[in-house]
Amino acid sequence: MGERILYSEGSVIVSDALVRIGSSSYALANIGSVNISRQTTGAAWLGIFFFGALELAVCNYAFSSPKDELVSSGNVYWIIVPVGLLLLSCLVNAIRPRYYLMFRTSSSDQKVFESRDYSDLGSIKYAIEQAIISRSK
Known part of the structure; x- marks a missing residue:
């Protein structure tokens, strides 16, 4: 059979x-x-909090202070973009966990x-x- x-x-x-x-x-x-x-999502929510706070701090510093060499040369974007991508990754893992x-x-x-x-x-x-x-x- x-x-x-x-x-x-x-x-x-x-x-x-x-x-x-x-x-x-x-x-x-x-x-x-x-x-x-x-999947546990606690680490993802912690990542959202951490990377979100870091992103806000960098953006606040970069765009509210007088234009200096860091902002005018575009180097600040080498920080903002990767941190934003890490924030987005944590957000996806928190909203759509794995089973x-x-x-x-x-x-x-x-x-x-x-x-x-x-x-x-x-x-x-x-x-x-x-x-x-x-x-x-």
Whole structure:
């Protein structure tokens, strides 16, 4: 009797015996539970506060003080632009956190797939749960 495919989308295939994600395969019999965890965003919010304050301080200094060599030569933009990009990166990570599909096996918890969209992982998790249930019948 061959494998029966229960779910297939992109690089994820769930059958009644294996879960294939990219180039990795996991035996369904060795998966104890499936979980979706959310990335912690505390560091991103701290980064927003820190880089935002730094950006405000640099802009305040550069554009409110009398024009000196730093501002007139354009060197201040070598500070403002990178700090602004770091601020934007922290903002994206805080607003759209990553979600991880986790497998609990007898040895450890493993992050096997990540996405910024919870619903993508929800459908994969459901398919794996259905495969586990069908194996137990």
